[in-house]
Every structure is written in C-alpha cells, then in structure tokens.
Amino acid sequence: MSAPRSLPWPLVALFTAGYLAPYLLPTIVGRLGTGLALSATQAGAIGSALLLSSATAGFLLASRVERIGARPLARLGLVLAVVGYGGAALTGVVPAVVVGALVGGLGSGTVTAVAATGIAAMGVPPARTESRAWGSDPHRVTTLGLLGVSALAGALYLTIPHLGAGHGQPLAALALTALAVWPLTGRLPGRTAPARTRTGHGRLPHLRSGLLLAAAMLCWSLAQNSLWGVSGRIGLGQAHLTEVTVGAVFAVALGAGLVGVVGAGTLGPRLGRALPIGGGTALIAACIALSASATDLPSFAGGEIAWNLLYPVVLSYVIGLAASLDPRGRWAVLVGSASSLGTAAGPLTGSALAAWAGFPVMGEVLAVGLLGVAVPLTMVALRASRHLSSVVEIQLDTPVVPAQRTYGTACPNSYASTSAR
Numbered sequence: 001m002s003a004p005r006s007l008p009w010p011l012v013a014l015f016t017a018g019y020l021a022p023y024l025l026p027t028i029v030g031r032l033g034t035g036l037a038l039s040a041t042q043a044g045a046i047g048s049a050l051l052l053s054s055a056t057a058g059f060l061l062a063s064r065v066e067r068i069g070a071r072p073l074a075r076l077g078l079v080l081a082v083v084g085y086g087g088a089a090l091t092g093v094v095p096a097v098v099v100g101a102l103v104g105g106l107g108s109g110t111v112t113a114v115a116a117t118g119i120a121a122m123g124v125p126p127a128r129t130e131s132r133a134w135g136s137d138p139h140r141v142t143t144l145g146l147l148g149v150s151a152l153a154g155a156l157y158l159t160i161p162h163l164g165a166g167h168g169q170p171l172a173a174l175a176l177t178a179l180a181v182w183p184l185t186g187r188l189p190g191r192t193a194p195a196r197t198r199t200g201h202g203r204l205p206h207l208r209s210g211l212l213l214a215a216a217m218l219c220w221s222l223a224q225n226s227l228w229g230v231s232g233r234i235g236l237g238q239a240h241l242t243e244v245t246v247g248a249v250f251a252v253a254l255g256a257g258l259v260g261v262v263g264a265g266t267l268g269p270r271l272g273r274a275l276p277i278g279g280g281t282a283l284i285a286a287c288i289a290l291s292a293s294a295t296d297l298p299s300f301a302g303g304e305i306a307w308n309l310l311y312p313v314v315l316s317y318v319i320g321l322a323a324s325l326d327p328r329g330r331w332a333v334l335v336g337s338a339s340s341l342g343t344a345a346g347p348l349t350g351s352a353l354a355a356w357a358g359f360p361v362m363g364e365v366l367a368v369g370l371l372g373v374a375v376p377l378t379m380v381a382l383r384a385s386r387h388l389s390s391v392v393e394i395q396l397d398t399p400v401v402p403a404q405r406t407y408g409t410a411c412p413n414s415y416a417s418t419s420a421r
Helices: 009-023 025-035 040-061 070-090 094-121 138-163 168-187 193-199 207-238 243-271 274-292 297-325 330-357 359-397 404-413 416-420
Strands: none
Touching (some): 009 040, 009 094, 070 094, 138 168, 138 297, 207 243, 207 274, 207 330, 274 297, 297 330
C-alpha cells in the first residue's frame, strides 16, 4: 500500500503570503494616497511598482528554485517581505516607502516562486527510489492557498479600517503575515537536484502553449484589475453609495470568493480544464460589464459579488494548467509573473479608460477583451488535456514493473488532477 499523504501546509502558507499583496492592493494604494498626501496617480504608481518588483522576482527565479533550494529561497523571500513592508509601514518618508515597497515586492515574488514550483512538482510521479515529499495534487493545494489568501484578505479588509488612519496598517499586515509563515519553512526541502536530473532541464517544455498561456494571463489579469482598481469609484460616484455600503459590498464579495474557492476544490478535475477556464472567463466578462454600468446598489453588488465568486475559480484552474506544462514549475512561475504584470498595470489602465470614455464603456471594452482572451486560454487547456490523455495511454500499455504500484496511486491524484486548475 502507498503511504498516506499529508497536505503540504508550508506551500499553502507560502502561497497565501505571496499572493496577499495583490489582494490588498486597493487598500494599500488608498492608504498611501491619504496617509502620505499623495495624488491618486502617485499612490497607484507605488502600488504598481510593488507588483512589478514581485513579477520581476518571479521571472528571475523561474528556473532557479531547485538549484538554490526551496527552504533557503523561501526564507530569503520572507526576510525581504518583513524588512521591506515593515520598513515602509514604519516610515513616513515617501522615498523610503517606495524602497520598502520594492524590497517587499521582491520578497512576495520570491515566496510565490517557491510555492508555485513546489505545487507544480506534486504533479510528477516519484521515481522508484524516491519518496513523495508532498502528498496532494496541485489543484487541491492551489485551491487551499486561494482559500487562505481570500479569507485573510477579507478579514483584513474588515479589520484595517478600525485600526486608525495612515498608510502603515496594510503594509504591516503583509510583513506580519510573512513573519508568521517563517516557522513552517523548516519543513521545506533543500536543493532538489535529483528531480532536475529526472525531469530534465534546458529548454522549456510545451513552449508554444506556455507562451500563449502567459500572454493570455497577462491580459486576463489586466482586465480583472482594471475593474478592481476603480470599483470603489464606481460605487461611490456612479452608483451613489456611501463608503460604508461600498465596503460592505466588498466584504460580501470576498466572502463569495471563499465560496468559489471551495467550489473549485470540490469540483476538482470533473469538468476538465477547458470548460471552467473558457466558460468562467466569459461569465466574468459579463460581470465586469454589469459592475461598470451599475447605477444602484443591486446592480453594483450583483456584479461585484458574482465577479468575485468566479474569479478565484478560474484562477485556480489556470494555475493548475500552468503547473501541468512543466513538472519543474517553471511555467507556473512564469505565468504567475505575467499575471502580476497585468495586475500591476490594471489600475492605471482602468483609470485611463474611465477618464477617456466613462465607466460603462470601460466595462464593455474590458468585457470584449476578456472574451477574446478566453479563446487562447481554452485552446491551451484543450491541448494540455490531449497531451495528458496520451501520457495516460502510454502508461497503461507499459508492462508491469515493481514501480507500477507507485504510478498507479500517484498519477490519478496528482498530475491528472491539475487539469482542473
């Protein structure tokens, strides 16, 4: 019998810590503006610089996590996050805040790279002489990570307004989260050179699909965060709601995101990849158009809540799709970094479109763009599913060998399950 598998909680915690900054971006940017007397453009530029720094770390580390080792790299990232975000929270000098945000962003990107690489590696059946370090499939761990970051971000959105004014609270929350994750890094592996030998190195596998997925995810995240960056202004200015009401809508919307994550984890691979990614993106496009054209509470709340319900579902399947393209996790890191680039540019894009043509037209443009992005995303998902089917067929035709029992238990619960994310 195969050994029982435990959930890789260190990877879940690292995923949560790495992804928290983009989730808190609206309150970070808002607090920077009010707390440091910056214009909306200046505050948004600092937020974008933070996320660009995070994306840069991902691009640089995509193929180096195994060489350096997950444990030391994760600890380095957490130190950078604590020092960077913590320093930015404690100072009111704008240049120092910018430097702190950049250093903290590097830390978030480093932590995310370690988490993405480790999650992707769970889709690889172990060699006959190796034990399986993490005993769960990538999709399940990804949904747990999204569940963690959604729950934590929702709690912080409800808590931070009661902690007083100033720019430091959300930045301090990022630093304290990184500090809390540190004790779990002792359970991470060091260098994994044997895995590199087994899976090979050099050229990225599935280059065409990976590049297409990365480009599509940049545009996908750009559209999502173009709305997210101006949602507060839509609620206050166009729907004529109070700040308290808008905050309550956001809190409920994040709660809906938790429901979406749980639903994605429950569905797993049952629907494959193409339907959740393509169909979910089309539904998100409709939600964005509804939110951007909202003129009252029902339309605004309906669009925001439905959008936040669907967003983590589709994201979980896309991350699993990226993980399935390369067992070393390079595509998972690169696609995540491309997504961070889109996230960073989103608020500026949304503001520019809204200033040019108004919120409703902005929503229509973003919706049409998302419908276009859904096509390449679905194509990559279908292509990856066909590749997975051929792999399974080859395994069934292989003569029975002593290691076959390990393949029989690992494959259905790991690599095949990534088709759901």
